[in-house]
Amino acid sequence: MNFSQQLSSKIAMVDEYLEKYIPLRDNYQSAIYEAMRYSLFAGGKRLRPVIALASCELVGGNIKDAVPIACALEMIHTYSLIHDDLPAMDNDDYRRGKPTNHKVYGEAVAILAGDALLNKAFEVAVNEGLKTGVDPARLLKAISVIATASGADGMIGGQIVDLESENKEIDLERLKYMHLHKTGALIVAAAKAGAIIGGANEVQIHALSSFAENLGLAFQIKDDLLDVEGNQEKLGKPVFSDIRKGKSTFVSLMGIEESRKAVDKLSKDAVECLKVFGDKGAFLSQLAQYLIHREN
Amino acid sequence: MNFSQQLSSKIAMVDEYLEKYIPLRDNYQSAIYEAMRYSLFAGGKRLRPVIALASCELVGGNIKDAVPIACALEMIHTYSLIHDDLPAMDNDDYRRGKPTNHKVYGEAVAILAGDALLNKAFEVAVNEGLKTGVDPARLLKAISVIATASGADGMIGGQIVDLESENKEIDLERLKYMHLHKTGALIVAAAKAGAIIGGANEVQIHALSSFAENLGLAFQIKDDLLDVEGNQEKLGKPVFSDIRKGKSTFVSLMGIEESRKAVDKLSKDAVECLKVFGDKGAFLSQLAQYLIHREN
Numbered sequence: 001m002n003f004s005q006q007l008s009s010k011i012a013m014v015d016e017y018l019e020k021y022i023p024l025r026d027n028y029q030s031a032i033y034e035a036m037r038y039s040l041f042a043g044g045k046r047l048r049p050v051i052a053l054a055s056c057e058l059v060g061g062n063i064k065d066a067v068p069i070a071c072a073l074e075m076i077h078t079y080s081l082i083h084d085d086l087p088a089m090d091n092d093d094y095r096r097g098k099p100t101n102h103k104v105y106g107e108a109v110a111i112l113a114g115d116a117l118l119n120k121a122f123e124v125a126v127n128e129g130l131k132t133g134v135d136p137a138r139l140l141k142a143i144s145v146i147a148t149a150s151g152a153d154g155m156i157g158g159q160i161v162d163l164e165s166e167n168k169e170i171d172l173e174r175l176k177y178m179h180l181h182k183t184g185a186l187i188v189a190a191a192k193a194g195a196i197i198g199g200a201n202e203v204q205i206h207a208l209s210s211f212a213e214n215l216g217l218a219f220q221i222k223d224d225l226l227d228v229e230g231n232q233e234k235l236g237k238p239v240f241s242d243i244r245k246g247k248s249t250f251v252s253l254m255g256i257e258e259s260r261k262a263v264d265k266l267s268k269d270a271v272e273c274l275k276v277f278g279d280k281g282a283f284l285s286q287l288a289q290y291l292i293h294r295e296n
Numbered sequence: 297m298n299f300s301q302q303l304s305s306k307i308a309m310v311d312e313y314l315e316k317y318i319p320l321r322d323n324y325q326s327a328i329y330e331a332m333r334y335s336l337f338a339g340g341k342r343l344r345p346v347i348a349l350a351s352c353e354l355v356g357g358n359i360k361d362a363v364p365i366a367c368a369l370e371m372i373h374t375y376s377l378i379h380d381d382l383p384a385m386d387n388d389d390y391r392r393g394k395p396t397n398h399k400v401y402g403e404a405v406a407i408l409a410g411d412a413l414l415n416k417a418f419e420v421a422v423n424e425g426l427k428t429g430v431d432p433a434r435l436l437k438a439i440s441v442i443a444t445a446s447g448a449d450g451m452i453g454g455q456i457v458d459l460e461s462e463n464k465e466i467d468l469e470r471l472k473y474m475h476l477h478k479t480g481a482l483i484v485a486a487a488k489a490g491a492i493i494g495g496a497n498e499v500q501i502h503a504l505s506s507f508a509e510n511l512g513l514a515f516q517i518k519d520d521l522l523d524v525e526g527n528q529e530k531l532g533k534p535v536f537s538d539i540r541k542g543k544s545t546f547v548s549l550m551g552i553e554e555s556r557k558a559v560d561k562l563s564k565d566a567v568e569c570l571k572v573f574g575d576k577g578a579f580l581s582q583l584a585q586y587l588i589h590r591e592n
Contacts, residue, residue, distance in 0.1 A: 028470075112452055116447060119448070129436075152329060156408055157328065
């Protein structure tokens with residue numbers, strides 16, 4: 001399989017299990033499941049679950065064992081977007097070319113759908129994780145990595161810094177801190193948790209973790225570049241939206257040229273981290289290239 | 297120790313560890329920790345953690361082993377109150393005599409503080425749970441019970457039914473369904489998870505689970521009675537608030553007299569479930585009495 005086939009196959013696996021874990025319901029809970037599914041199946045890139053599956057595979061693990069934590073990561077990512085889009089937060093009407101969750105279901109349901117996805121992430125990681133037959137201690141370690149990365153000292157910690165930085169001049173150090181937490185933490189957790197499930201040793205976990213940290217930052221700077229250089233139709237959201245919101249971005253602080261150079265440097269550093277895996281690192285290496293050349 | 301001393305000692309243990317798990321911070325995350333702590337230390341009854349600790353003790357377990365999951369339950373309960381109080385949800389200004397979280401910190405921070413508490417519940421259950429030395433498989437089973445009870449098929453499932461029932465005539469069956477999920481599920485999970493951590497057998501888990509289900513419903517009907525009969529100062533919130541919001545309650549559907557009888561019957565049933573434990577069941581039995589005679 002070439003890169004594109006490998007990527008499609010992993011995404012298909014994630015979609016299949018998300019569908020299985022969060023099916024449509026026909027009971028008192030149908031409304032919440034509908035809202036959860038709306039955002040979960042709204043065209044996400046499945047970056048975090050793909051990294052988790054690939055990391056598990058790369059260290060010689062059984063890819064199926066990583067499916068529950070991979071899907072959990074996508075649920076956490078999706079809930080964070082639903083809550084981020086709320087009127088009290090970023091107040092966004094569109095995401096990936098579709099009306100945001102609260103625009104369709106109202107604020108109350110959107111808040112609960114976000115809560116339910118975060119909660120479901122841990123339900124799936126634990127309940128479905130147990131069914132895979134992975135050693136419970138290993139499963140707990142992987143869940144620990146994810147829970148820490150998504151919490152107040154990880155992703156949510158980045159979100160609060162983001163919130164406090166609106167309409168303020170912030171420096172590059174603070175911006176980096178914010179993104180290493182807001183976006184980076186969960187991407188790093190995907191690599192680490194997948195590797196742990198796959199039975200990685202410390203050297204492998206460290207290599208994948210560094211790869212993901214570089215990739216996460218490159219990914220974010222690319223996002224900032226797309227906000228000023230991108231095509232609204234391909235992006236599925238208006239361009240210049242960060243600037244209009246008075247948010248500092250890598251582009252606003254470093255300029256376009258330096259931002260492009262940083263993406264290049266970080267993606268090279270990311271690929272460099274994979275050297276220890278030899279040829280087996282090809283998929284993740286190509287994934288990094290794919291992500292920094294994307295148009296949405 | 298008499299009942300009141302035992303209760304105080306358990307509450308003190310919960311408070312001590314909540315303080316330890318969620319300390320004040322002096323970094324970029326300080327704002328989110330402050331908001332989390334505001335609601336966490338706003339005078340909650342600590343009902344769920346106390347039940348978890350008592351259930352663990354009752355079946356012969358080491359009470360300290362149940363502290364992480366006990367505190368996790370209180371965090372989940374607290375996050376649900378913060379989000380329930382939001383303008384888009386119940387739009388409440390006061391809770392336990394204090395301004396609600398969003399009134400103090402604004403909606404955006406309140407949403408994130410709720411998210412962070414839910415997330416922290418799983419961080420603590422896993423990370424601190426691992427440190428107790430409890431068998432990982434047993435810990436995972438306890439976390440599974442909690443995650444399922446707090447999610448879309450448990451507590452959040454009850455909240456969505458609640459949301460859909462506002463300003464609507466609903467029947468007693470639907471009201472019961474709502475409360476068994478919205479309040480009951482987490483109380484039952486407290487008893488079950490505590491028992492599992494303590495090494496309970498199936499008969500013991502079943503007995504404690506039935507106890508908690510009866511108690512949870514009695515507790516909710518008592519809540520509805522307090523809404524019409526209570527003292528605003530003691531309650532820390534306005535009376536008749538459910539009725540003003542157009543919510544159906546046990547009192548509005550069954551009347552005061554029948555509601556009182558139901559509380560009485562359910563609490564007797566709850567205590568009956570503890571028979572299998574003999575004298576050791578005294579604390580939980582007295583807890584049930586205490587809860588149905590409370591004034592707030």
